[in-house]
Amino acid sequence: MTRLWNSPADFADEMIDGFVAANGRYVRRVTGGVVRATASPEGQVAVVVGGGAGHYPAFGGLVGPGLAHGAAMGNLFASPSTQQVLAVAKAADNGGGVFFSYGNYAGDVLNFEAAQHRLRAEGVAAATVAVTDDVMSASLDEKHKRRGIAGDLTVFRTAAAAAEAGYDLVGVAAVAAKANERTRSFGVAFTGCTLPGALEPLFTVPAGRMAIGLGIHGEPGIDEAGIPTADQLAELLVSRLLEERPDGADGRVIPMLNGLGSLKHEEMFVVYRRIAQLLADAGLDIIDPHVGEFCTSFDMAGTSLTLFWLDDELATLWEHPVDTPAYRRGTVAVRSASVGLDTPVEAEAGIPDSDDQSRSVARTVLAAVAAIVRTIDDNVAELGRIDAIAGDGDHGIGMQRGSHAALAAARAAVEKGAGARTTLERAADGWSDRAGGTSGALWGVILTRIAEKLGDTGTPCSADIAAGIAAGAHGVTDYGKAEVGDKTLVDALVPFATTLTQAIDTGASLAEAWAAASEASTLAAAQTAELLPRMGRARTHGEHAIGTPDPGAISLALVATALIDVLKET
Numbered sequence: 327m328t329r330l331w332n333s334p335a336d337f338a339d340e341m342i343d344g345f346v347a348a349n350g351r352y353v354r355r356v357t358g359g360v361v362r363a364t365a366s367p368e369g370q371v372a373v374v375v376g377g378g379a380g381h382y383p384a385f386g387g388l389v390g391p392g393l394a395h396g397a398a399m400g401n402l403f404a405s406p407s408t409q410q411v412l413a414v415a416k417a418a419d420n421g422g423g424v425f426f427s428y429g430n431y432a433g434d435v436l437n438f439e440a441a442q443h444r445l446r447a448e449g450v451a452a453a454t455v456a457v458t459d460d461v462m463s464a465s466l467d468e469k470h471k472r473r474g475i476a477g478d479l480t481v482f483r484t485a486a487a488a489a490e491a492g493y494d495l496v497g498v499a500a501v502a503a504k505a506n507e508r509t510r511s512f513g514v515a516f517t518g519c520t521l522p523g524a525l526e527p528l529f530t531v532p533a534g535r536m537a538i539g540l541g542i543h544g545e546p547g548i549d550e551a552g553i554p555t556a557d558q559l560a561e562l563l564v565s566r567l568l569e570e571r572p573d574g575a576d577g578r579v580i581p582m583l584n585g586l587g588s589l590k591h592e593e594m595f596v597v598y599r600r601i602a603q604l605l606a607d608a609g610l611d612i613i614d615p616h617v618g619e620f621c622t623s624f625d626m627a628g629t630s631l632t633l634f635w636l637d638d639e640l641a642t643l644w645e646h647p648v649d650t651p652a653y654r655r656g657t658v659a660v661r662s663a664s665v666g667l668d669t670p671v672e673a674e675a676g677i678p679d680s681d682d683q684s685r686s687v688a689r690t691v692l693a694a695v696a697a698i699v700r701t702i703d704d705n706v707a708e709l710g711r712i713d714a715i716a717g718d719g720d721h722g723i724g725m726q727r728g729s730h731a732a733l734a735a736a737r738a739a740v741e742k743g744a745g746a747r748t749t750l751e752r753a754a755d756g757w758s759d760r761a762g763g764t765s766g767a768l769w770g771v772i773l774t775r776i777a778e779k780l781g782d783t784g785t786p787c788s789a790d791i792a793a794g795i796a797a798g799a800h801g802v803t804d805y806g807k808a809e810v811g812d813k814t815l816v817d818a819l820v821p822f823a824t825t826l827t828q829a830i831d832t833g834a835s836l837a838e839a840w841a842a843a844s845e846a847s848t849l850a851a852a853q854t855a856e857l858l859p860r861m862g863r864a865r866t867h868g869e870h871a872i873g874t875p876d877p878g879a880i881s882l883a884l885v886a887t888a889l890i891d892v893l894k895e896t
Contacts, residue, residue, distance in 0.1 A: 334523030335727055338379040338401045345386055349651040352390045354664070356417040358410030360386045361396035364661035371489040371498045372396065372418040373425050375482050376411060377434055378403045378720070378763070380521075381542060384478055384621045387652030391661055393486045394650075395420070398438075401727060402521055403543040403720040404763035405433030409755070411441035415452070423451035423495035427481055427502060429474025430456040431543075432861065433764035436806065440767070453499035457481050459511040459632065461570055462539030462548055475542050476584035476621040477509040479653075480634040487646035501639065508572050508635040511584075512563050515540045515547065515628030519587060521719050524710065528719040538562075542586070542623040543719075556593070560600035563631040568608060571635065578636040580644070581605060582616040586628035591618065594629060601631065614644065620653070680745025680782040687746035687785055688739070694892045695736045695753050699729045701888040702881070713877040721765060721877040728761025728769060745782030750774075764806065765878055768815060771805050772798035788836040792827045799823040806861070813857040813871065815878035822847035822886055837893040844886040851879035 331337050346355045353360040359376065366372070375385050376398030385397040396418030400406035405428075406414075415424045424445060428434045435456060442452040458469055459477025484505035488498045515537045518527035531537045536554070537547030554562065583598045585591070598617050605612055613636060621630075636644065647656030680688070702709075702725045710722030735756030739749040750773055758770025772795075779794035780786050786794075799819050808814040825846040829839035854876040 331522035334402075334521070335723055337522045338399070341379060342386065342399055345382075345651075352649075352651045353386065356396070357413040358406060359397045359399040359414045360389055361414060361418045361664070362389055362391070362394075363664055364391055365664045366395060366420050368420055369422045370420045371422040371425050371493065371495050372415070372420050373427065373482065373486045373489050373498070374398065374411070374415050374418050375427050375478070376400070376406050376414070376438070377428050377431075378405060378543070380519075380624045381621050383619065383650075383652030388479070388482060388650050390648070390650030391658045392483075392490065392646055392648030392650070392655070393653065394482055395486075395489075400433075400762040401720065401724060404724050404761070404766070405431065405437050407759045407762040407766055408437045408440040408444070409759040410762065411438050412444055415441060415445060415450075419450060422489075423453070425485055425489065425495060425498045425502065426452065426454040427478070427485055428456060429478055429542075430458045430470075430472060431474070432806070433762070433767065436764055436767045437762070451495050453495050455481060455485070455499060455502040455506055457506055457509070459506070459509040460539075460541070461510050461512050461566065463541070466570060473541055475511050475513060475632075476582060476630045477506075477511045477632045477634070479582065479620045480509045480580070480632065481505045483646075483648065484640060484643050486648075487643035490646060491643065501643065504637075505634070505640060508575065508637075508640065509632060510567050510570050510572075511630050511632040512566050513540055513542075513584075513586065513628060513630030514538050514559065514563075515586060515626055516553065517588075517625075517627040519624035519626035521624065521710070521723075524714075524719065526711075526714070528714040537628075540626075540628060542621060542626075556596040557600040559629075560597050560604060563597075564601055564604040564608075567631060567633045574637070575635040576637065577609060578611045578613050578641060579605065580613050580616070580634040580636065582620060582632040582634065583618075584616075584621060584630045584632065585619045586626040586630065587619070587622040588625050588627045589629050594618075597629065613641070614655075677739070677742045677744045678748055678782050680743065680748070681784065683785045684745035684747070684780075684782050685740075685743060687780065688744055688749040690892065690896050691746055691749045691753070691780075692733075692736045692740050693895075694889050695729070695733045697888045697892050698885050699733050701884050702726050702729045705881070705884055709877050709881055712874055712880060715871065715874040720763065721881065724761045724763050724765050725881050728757040728766050731756035731760030732773070746780040746786070747777045747782045750777035750780060765815070765881075768802050768806055768878075771801040772819070774798075775801045788830045788839065791836060792823075792830045792839070795823045795826055808861045811857060812861040813854050813859040813876045813879075814861050815876070815882050817854050817857070817876065818847045818851040818879035818882045818886075821850040822882070837890065837896075840886070840893050841890050844883065844890055847886050848883040851875055851883040854879045 398406035457474030458472035464471040485502040518529040649658035706722040713721035732753035754773035775797035776794035826843035
């Protein structure tokens with residue numbers, strides 16, 4: 327279990343502060359994460375990696391000469407927000423463009439792609455390779471759906487070596503994509519992991535059993551078997567990975583046996599002994615073997631094996647020296663300290679003009695956000711419990727962080743005389759930034775689309791509110807690509823939007839229509855318990871998720887229901 331914390335909601339921020347305090351030689355704190363404390367040559371491609379907290383040394387521990395220029399660091403098992411990724415990228419940029427790489431998870435994809443789009447809109451060249459090394463998370467025919475696990479390191483290191491060798495952005499992206507295509511990983515676990523403040527692990531493994539094909543966010547394995555001997559485990563890992571030897575691989579391979587959090591190095595050395603024998607028996611040339619912790623999952627007891635298949639270009643890049651807080655290879659020349667304390671702070675946008683009517687609506691918006699906060703606070707533990715079964719356990723904390731940030735932003739806007747649109751837009755920005763992950767990004771979309779229909783003058787009518795909700799639903803499906811039936815927030819949001827519009831069109835008041843829509847949303851959320859997940863991290867849970875509703879759908883229904891009383895009072 328995870329034993330030491332102050333507040334679970336503050337764990338990630340306090341962890342980063344402590345990490346920077348202990349590693350000032352390598353990294354400096356910036357908004358959204360960390361960047362190198364040493365200077366990089368002007369014009370060099372900046373390699374920016376990232377993901378949620380709980381995986382050390384990924385991701386901050388891999389920042390330094392020879393590896394990443396910066397790491398965007400999200401909340402516990404949650405993607406960094408778009409704002410965080412963008413801030414780190416700007417702080418790391420050397421004028422040669424920004425290359426992003428991260429594990430292939432829904433929230434990371436949404437937020438890194440949004441940051442990439444914004445960089446390009448500002449004239450900064452950017453490219454991305456999402457890591458897809460986990461052979462157990464999708465078939466080879468659907469490799470693009472695979473998760474990124476410990477194989478992150480091979481892609482990150484290759485990209486960074488290419489950047490330092492003078493490759494341009496196109497070249498860095500191309501060689502990183504090649505590294506990803508030549509990286510395969512397979513993991514097992516003997517216990518689940520426990521988030522700070524949680525009373526139970528995200529999943530359990532029966533005594534004497536082993537989970538096969540697990541994820542690094544508390545996703546349970548897709549299969550189960552008795553605990554093997556060390557040699558038998560080595561044979562299982564190697565045989566599965568050799569089934570996917572890449573086309574054209576010449577036999578040079580880097581094996582990386584990764585500990586997931588609490589498996590002892592001594593145990594891994596016993597396993598690696600047999601792995602080395604098996605690879606040699608297969609006629610392979612073992613290059614630079616790795617045994618240690620490279621991508622963990624809090625306190626999970628487990629291990630994964632990665633095979634990285636080299637060619638001449640990749641072998642040359644692999645020899646580039648690296649010096650980071652948690653990973654070192656070769657000798658790196660002393661470099662001067664970088665200049666600057668943080669990402670340039672953009673001046674806060676002024677408050678647009680508004681009238682008395684809209685400022686009155688803004689106070690209702692503030693009351694609505696306060697009601698959301700109370701509801702999430704009352705249900706945070708249950709949302710986390712549900713998500714531990716049908717997701718990765720971080721949904722409650724993420725919703726809590728997001729809603730509290732939204733409330734603070736809305737309150738500040740109202741105090742400055744903002745109208746309804748500006749107040750809700752500020753709340754949306756605060757929510758998406760602080761919550762991070764898929765949920766944070768999608769709630770940011772929903773609230774922003776509603777805000778656009780409110781305006782900063784006059785009083786919106788019921789049809790305007792319904793149009794805003796409908797626009798939010800369309801925005802979520804366009805942005806996240808989920809559809810009704812995929813077992814996501816969309817399963818509750820679409821019935822809510824449809825029912826609200828229909829009720830208002832037939833003459834119901836906003837409060838009456840909202841109550842009917844909330845009832846439809848609540849029913850639809852409960853019915854997600856019978857669905858097989860087809861999107862997001864829960865997708866790999868498969869039939870394990872049947873019987874438990876989707877936490878995103880449940881939280882949306884809770885929020886909708888909480889606002890009925892607010893609307894009755896307006």
